[in-house]
Amino acid sequence: MDFAYDARTEELRERLLAFMDAHVHPAEQVAAEQRAQQDSPWATPPVVEELKAEARRQGLWNLFLPDPEYGAGLTNLQYAPLAEITGRSPQLAPTALNCAAPDTGNMELLASFGSPEQRKRWLEPLLAGGIRSAFAMTEPDVASSDATNIGTTIRREGDEYVVTGRKWYISGAMSPDCRIFIVMGKTDPDGADVRRQQSMVLVPRDTPGVEVRRAMTVYGYEDHYHGGHAEVVFDGARVPAGNLLGEEGGGFAIAQARLGPGRIHHCMRLIGMAERGVELMCRRALEREAFGKPLARQGVIHEWIADARVQIEQLRLLVLKTAWLMDTVGNKGAHTEIQAIKIATPRAVVRILDDAVQLHGAGGVSQDFPLAELWAAARTLRLADGPDEVHQRSLARRELKRYA
Template identity: 85%
Template sequence: MDFAFDARTEELRERLLAFMEEYVYPAEPVAAEQRARLASPWDTPAVFGELKAEARRQGLWNLFFVDQHGLPGSGNGAGHGAGLTNLQYAPLAEITGRSPHLAPTATNCAAPDTGNMELLAQFGSEEQKKQWLEPLLEGEIRSAFAMTEPEVASSDATNVETRIERVGDEYVVTGRKWFISGAMNPDCKVFIVMGKTDPEGADPRRQQSMILVPRDTPGVEVRRAMTVYGYEDHDHGGHAEVVFDGVRVPAANLIGEEGGGFAIAQARLGPGRIHHCMRLIGMAERGIELMCRRAVERTAFGKPLAAQGVVQNWIADARVTVEQLRLLVLKTAWLMDTVGNRGAHTEIQAIKIATPRAVVRILDDAVQLHGAGGVSQDFPLAELWAAARTLRLADGPDEVHQRSLARRELRQYM
């Protein structure tokens, strides 16, 4: 693979870096101030609308969306997508990761919407695309992906207990989910729900299906917000416990076919995992930058922190780690473009194992260097650390990916 950025990527990088400096970083304290004055902490601060409008004006919109499904308006940078490959998008996602609570939303590249849009583009019916995908691509609504459940080990998706039962021309959805990202946001208008249509089926990977459930359907209860290391993650719309109590939706809301939910989930999670890893590298870069600034500004025991050997080790190790991770992420993106997600399966799992774990360590060192300030709200480090640590669980915990990767590695020797 060629490690150089092509002209299109370099152009977008320059524009995105300028957008971050001029609009996003200054908006971070503004968003916090505006949120403190809102009637509900889940309402969206006005500055988000301003950022989204500016991002669209500059053609920095839906950068993630690799449109292979013939949607109208894609490829012009201001409509449905910028027409980029995964390899082109990777360095752009890294930049947005430097402000993970603002920049992805501002550019309409925030999870879980990105994965849901890709899922609908690939598996949705024409009616589903028109009703839900197009307003998502336009940034008019938000969405949530309801899979994780509190009563079972959801790291094994075959454990999901939510029922999706066919009754005439409808499906009835009954179950309890939690840590459903984005569900507290009042702009979240639809859930993609994973449940079992055939709980007694012989093949445990053909028991599950996915279905679209509008938020305002009777029986849908967004019960409470779940905190993540004490943070409510307002800018992403929170993580909610949601109950589906005999929720009835048209049979046409089923995505794909009955029994196809497990395969759809795997197709959705591949791009989602690499997008997380791309942004994590940006989070690590922000941590290194803050470490370096702090090290040259502060003095302890008679000399600058930058002259302390342990601090130099932290910074050097962080730089080496980030360069290694970036190369692995770029290789994975390239493989996804050239041989598909299935062909990149090993690398997707490798980056999901390596990246959050390493970035947590970098951010932990950055917190340590900032002392009491590092755990406070005056710096973004504590929130970045919590987000990175959470990603060791999101989209599959480390151990699940290690188990799968080891089995694939061992298979050639058996």
């Protein structure tokens, strides 16, 4: 594995860093002010659309898709340092580049499993940034850490599927631009193979029987920039049989295909969030005084900053190794490393951001700095895409098999 970025990656890094400095970071406060003045908190602030237009103009668009037919054609290893940069402003940068979850994973699924008609109707407008989407998997009434628990039913009736169930924390569903749900449910609830009971169907938001019931907060934050997180009820929603994604019984496998890249993308952005935390920590330490000397001369601050730098460098190397393995031996071959980064990265970044909050005092928990919101996002990723304990269980079993 070569630790140097290749020429294309380095060129894109320089352009993206310039874009962040010239456009994204100055827009953070503007976006907050515009959102406060809008009638709906879920409407997209005008400055975000300006950022999207500028990103497209500069060729910084759909960088996450490895298929050159749809995106930039970058490998995971090439995309990793770019995703890290966007993590420094997770509220704006991923959306500006059309690289924000959950749309990224949904576009990957449509590109890989969608029919030509499905790609024409839904993938193309998603690639253009004209609509948003949501992935409806998590449910409040079952332990969603075990995806085979899903209670939503997808029942075939003639030329239609009837979808019935209750979902929550469905990211993107509060956005007025959300037009399509990818819904996971059971088409064969009594099947012998619990991993072949599930399927996925495409359910347009305006389908009768679909109710976006309420917004779900995350540590009190509504996460407007990702289209919020909603409780959604499907009450006998009917869609054509042609809306099936892939094949009946393939839902579990499709979900796993989606979650592998999703997990590493989150970890890439988390490293950028940690870098933002360290930057704010260092600036604050040099600006503030306590007990007669700058905070930067207090011993405990040295420990926080040094530990953060060591952890970031460790995490970055592990994420880059994982990206390289995904490119060279595939997601299955990188299974252990994908789980390792999913366990290690959110934990470490939560600690780094917590130290940054502590250094900022009351300011750290306020809306005047991004740290509290960054902390909430990082802490949530210890649950999203599978809680730590599920990954630890799977990874440990694989490790034990080597000695059994």
